[in-house]
Amino acid sequence: MSxxxxxxxxxxxxxxxxxxxxxxxxxxTNTNMSNPSGQPAPTLEQTPTPRSLTLGTWIGLFVVASxxxxxxxxxxxxxxxxxxxxxxxxxxxxIPDVQIIHPNGDAVSDELALPGNTQAFVDTPIYARxxxxxxxxxxxxxxxxxxxxxxxxxxxPELDQxxxxxxxxxxxxxxxxxxxxxxxxxxxxxxxxxxxxKQETDQAVSDALAKKAAVDAxxxxxxxxxxxxxxxxxxxxxxxxxxxxxxxxGALIEAGQNTTPRELxxxxxxxxIRIFVAVPEAYSSAIKDGGEATLTLDEYPGxxxxxxxxxxxxxxxxxxxxxxxxxxxxxxxxxxxxGAYVFVHFKVPTHASSMSLPANALLFRAQGLQVATVRDxxxxxxxxxxxxxxxxxxxxxxxxQPSDDVILDPSDSIAExxxxxVVQHGVTPSVGKGSGQADVAKPAGVR
Numbered sequence: 001m002s003x004x005x006x007x008x009x010x011x012x013x014x015x016x017x018x019x020x021x022x023x024x025x026x027x028x029t030n031t032n033m034s035n036p037s038g039q040p041a042p043t044l045e046q047t048p049t050p051r052s053l054t055l056g057t058w059i060g061l062f063v064v065a066s067x068x069x070x071x072x073x074x075x076x077x078x079x080x081x082x083x084x085x086x087x088x089x090x091x092x093x094x095i096p097d098v099q100i101i102h103p104n105g106d107a108v109s110d111e112l113a114l115p116g117n118t119q120a121f122v123d124t125p126i127y128a129r130x131x132x133x134x135x136x137x138x139x140x141x142x143x144x145x146x147x148x149x150x151x152x153x154x155x156x157p158e159l160d161q162x163x164x165x166x167x168x169x170x171x172x173x174x175x176x177x178x179x180x181x182x183x184x185x186x187x188x189x190x191x192x193x194x195x196x197x198k199q200e201t202d203q204a205v206s207d208a209l210a211k212k213a214a215v216d217a218x219x220x221x222x223x224x225x226x227x228x229x230x231x232x233x234x235x236x237x238x239x240x241x242x243x244x245x246x247x248x249x250g251a252l253i254e255a256g257q258n259t260t261p262r263e264l265x266x267x268x269x270x271x272x273i274r275i276f277v278a279v280p281e282a283y284s285s286a287i288k289d290g291g292e293a294t295l296t297l298d299e300y301p302g303x304x305x306x307x308x309x310x311x312x313x314x315x316x317x318x319x320x321x322x323x324x325x326x327x328x329x330x331x332x333x334x335x336x337x338x339g340a341y342v343f344v345h346f347k348v349p350t351h352a353s354s355m356s357l358p359a360n361a362l363l364f365r366a367q368g369l370q371v372a373t374v375r376d377x378x379x380x381x382x383x384x385x386x387x388x389x390x391x392x393x394x395x396x397x398x399x400x401q402p403s404d405d406v407i408l409d410p411s412d413s414i415a416e417x418x419x420x421x422v423v424q425h426g427v428t429p430s431v432g433k434g435s436g437q438a439d440v441a442k443p444a445g446v447r
Contacts, residue, residue, distance in 0.1 A: 096414075097423040100374055100405040103355040103396060112286075112346045112390065113296075116277040120268035120338040121328070122238055127261045128253045129231035132156035139265075140245055145236040151265060152234040154253055159232075163225040170218035177215045180208035240269040243338070268338055273331045274310070277344045278322035282388045286348040287312060293327045294345045297336075305329050305336065309346075355396040360409045362394065371400060372407040372414050379407070379418040 137152040139145055187204040190196040244266035247253070253262065275295065279287055287309060295305040307329030316323055327344055329336065336342075363370040363381070370381045384399030400406065405422070407414070 095419050095421050096411070098374065098410070098420045099408045100422055101358070101361065101408050103357055103400045103402050103404060103406060110348055112279075112283055112348045113343045114277050114279060114346070114391075116275040116327075116342055116344050118273050118275050118336055118338055118340045118342055120240075120270050121272040121274055122240065122269035123338065124237060124267055125263045126151070126234060126237070126265040126267060128154060128234070128255050128264055130154060130156050130159055130228045130253075131255045131259075132159065132232065132253055134247050134249055134251045134253060134264075136249060137245065137247065139236075139242050141242050143242045145240060145242060145267065147236055147238050149236045150233055151236055151242075152247070154232045154234070156229065156232050159225065159228055163222065163229055166218065166221045166225050170215065170222050173211065173215040173218040177208070177211040180204075180211040184208040234264065236267060238267070238269055239271070240267045242266070243268050270331055270334060270336070270338060273329050273336045273338070275307070275327045275329070275342060275344055277325045277327060278317075278320060279312075279325050279346070280389055281316050281321045281323065283346070283348055284316065284323040287323065287325055287346065292347070295327070295329055295336075296343045296345065297340060299340070300335070355400055355402065356393050357396055357400070357406060358408065359389075359392055359394055361406050363410060363412075363414070372410040373400070374405040374407060374420060374422060377419055377421070379414055379416060379420055381414075381416050 132154040135153040135155045139149075139151050145151065184204040184207070187196055187201040191198065191201045242265055244263070246262070246266075247264045253264075255261070289309055289311055291309045293307050293309055295307060296303070297305075307327045310326045310328045312326065313324040357371065361371055362384075363372060365381075368383055369386065370383050373380050373382050382399055382404070385397040387395035387397035389395075407420070
């Protein structure tokens, strides 16, 4: 039993070794098939060693990176330069350009030229005094008429009928008056013989007086209607020129208190022309009645018309601070027409050693009258006082010196300390003696 068992055990061990060797041989056979060279195969834990980059690859990568960095840096630098340039341009644009002038220290002209409008010495509209229809007219615009000339006729059929009725009433009243006078005279004679009573006589006398009053009333009515009938003819009230005709033949003409008057003609006497001029208060003391004044017009360049100061209002207008002055000029040749725009030149005392500036250099602010000057490239507002105003040029009594750089035509928004750039120097015109309108309308020139 024991020997049997030992044999089995030995058999099993041998069989196991054979089986193990067979498995080993099989593995070796598989290995040999996958690796014919017979070299041992690497184990599963081993990894392949990475291959290193070549020098050319590294140089290419460096060049690409350098180009990218250069592009980025160039873009940043360009953007900064553009922003800096834009900021500089904005700063330059924000600085306004100005023109400057220097106050003129020459003597101010002794001639004051002011605008005015010519007016006819007598200018009258002509209306109808009676109602009716225009029968005819004899003068049109531009016609010269003499005082008393018949200008138009009006037909008044209703007025003619009223006049006839009034005349008939007058005759009736006259007849009643005659009868009353006869009766009154009889009663007075009979009273002397006591043939009638005193009462009856007084009644007869009173009736005669009443009839006399009725006759007077009828006569007054007739005279009134005759006068209205006389207005059928329209006559020229003075020597002059017809400047307007606003009616025609057959036109209805209404006159009276409850109607709107309608102008038929307009007549102006232009043998003498009057001009009303508003003289500034500063020159009011230099204007004297009887003084000489000259007149210039654009229609007659180089020609002067001499007139005289006739009167003035002797009062300063509070709204405009001016004195109303009338100048009369003879116009026998009819060269001057009513309504023309003219310049009247007055002689005034000369103001020496005064500063003058163009009117467009002044600033009207709440702080008062100022001018803008330039010092070291910045604005300084200087208050000034005006001596006389000559229109385009004003005389400065105080505030500026001949060496001051005064800004010409400053903007309304200019402020103290504002930085400005002087681009051109202007020239203040000399206000000297001269003729015509050039002394008044000459603006500040710029070189």
